[in-house]
Amino acid sequence: MDYRSNVTYITFGGHVEVQKYRYLYFVIMFTMYILIISCNVIIVCIIMIHKNLHEPMYIFIAALLINSVLFSTVIYPKLLIDFLSEKQIISYPACLFQWFSYYWLAASDILLLSIMAYDRYVSICNPLKYTTIMQKKTVNIFLISAWVLPVCLLSVGLLLIAKKEICTFNLKGILCNSTVQTLHCVRSRILNIYGLVNLVTVLILPVLFILFTYSRILVVLYRCRGVRRRAAQTCLPHLLVLINFSCLTAYDVLLLRLELNSPKIVRLIMTLQAVIYHPLFNPIIYGLTITRIYDNLKRLFC
Template identity: 80%
Template sequence: MDNRLNVTYITFGGHVEVHKYRYLYFVVMFTVYMLIISSNVTIVCIIIIHKNLHEPMYIFIAALLINSVLFSTVIYPKLLIDFLSEKQFISYSACLCQWFSYNWLAASDFFLLSIMAYDRYVSICNPLKYTTIMRKTTVNLFLFSAWILPACLFSVIILLSAMTEICQFHLKGILCNSTVLTLHCVRSRIMYIYGLFIFVTILLLPLFFILFTYCRILVVSYRFRGVRRRTAETCLPHLLVLINFSCLAAFDVLLPRLELDTPKIVRFIITVQFVIYSPLFNPIIYGLKIRRINDHLKKLFFTMSKCFQM
């Protein structure tokens, strides 16, 4: 704690051999960050530019990819600074801000994946009612809810944390996530109960809803051969993204809460995987598996190759 400025600082202890490999870490993570920004922004711009992609499914994909850019921007700049710094630390207020943004955007991803599952359910199981149900106002309401509801839920726990006294000033990780709870002098029962409420609301309910909708979709696709190809084309990418994100999120949430004596290298690898995999592979999955997006990408790369040859 800095008594002169009355600012509390938190140190990160999760870095592995950062003094030895600082420049390697920096180059690798900076390259990954640039790839995340360029790939996600490319897909989003394609969806915005081409009118045949102005449909709910593609709008939700664009929202998910925008989330990936925001999520990465919350994490990567601080990580890159830490790799080049002699000491890795952050003010407690900035740590709470990063924790809020981290949880808010991750939870928003689950809500968006739930909305995308519902969109596919209506499209495949009730195609005649699709245009009536998925109107522009409905899409806007879904998007608004996916961003505002998680923000409201997590703002409460952040305010509770800000008012809770801390006795520890050292985090075992490399960023501010659920490990912030280990800094508190006393584990608040209110925060514990509210944390369970958020866990059920943000993670379990959307996950069960997604599984239910895809089970219904599979039943319909099994009965009608004509929709099997359409189901595979539009639903498989969503399932790949969901499985990838759910597994990494489960590790990230449960590991610090279980307080296991996990080796530092394991914590480091799991955290790095979480901040790399979803933001980087989401645009790749949608770019390769969604036919319309893939067609526009091929045209874009073909045009770019011709420009470079001239």
């Protein structure tokens, strides 16, 4: 606590020998940050420029990649500053903002993935009704909902956390995520219940919906051999992104337990994987596996 400015500061205790390897950490993470921004922005620009990509599926992909850019911008600049600083600290309000942005974008991602699953379901299972169902107005409603709904849900959690008294000023991590709750003097039962409700609302239910839609798609593919190849080309990237996202989410859900028992180096590696793989995995998968995007990338670089 800084009494002169009346601002509470939190220390990140998850760094491993940062004083010794600060420049190595900085170079690696700065390179990753530039690579993430470049890959995502290039594909988003390709989708925006080429009119043949102005279709719902590609618009949703662009929204997902924009989320990756925002997610990286919330995480990486602070990490880079910490690597070059003598003390790895953050003000408590800034920590709460990072927590809010972290989970807002994560919840938005899973909602976008569920929307993309529905889009593929309509395209493959009801192709004649696709243009009627997936109109521009419907696409806009889906996009706004994917960004606004998580904000509404998390704002309540943010207010509950902000009102809690903190007794610990050291986080056993390198960023503000679910470990923020370990700072509180007393664990809140209401906050735990609210977190469980949010978990069901923005994670479990969308995942169940995605599994349902893809199971229906598999039934159609089994019956109609003619659409198997086209469907596989468009559905496989979404499934790979979903699997990657699910693994990262599982780690975050278990983080509160892992941070009490696992070595610091293990927590650091897993956290770095989470902030590198997720925003970098999406543009690589979509850029290499979606034929129209891949063709435009080849024309751009070749």
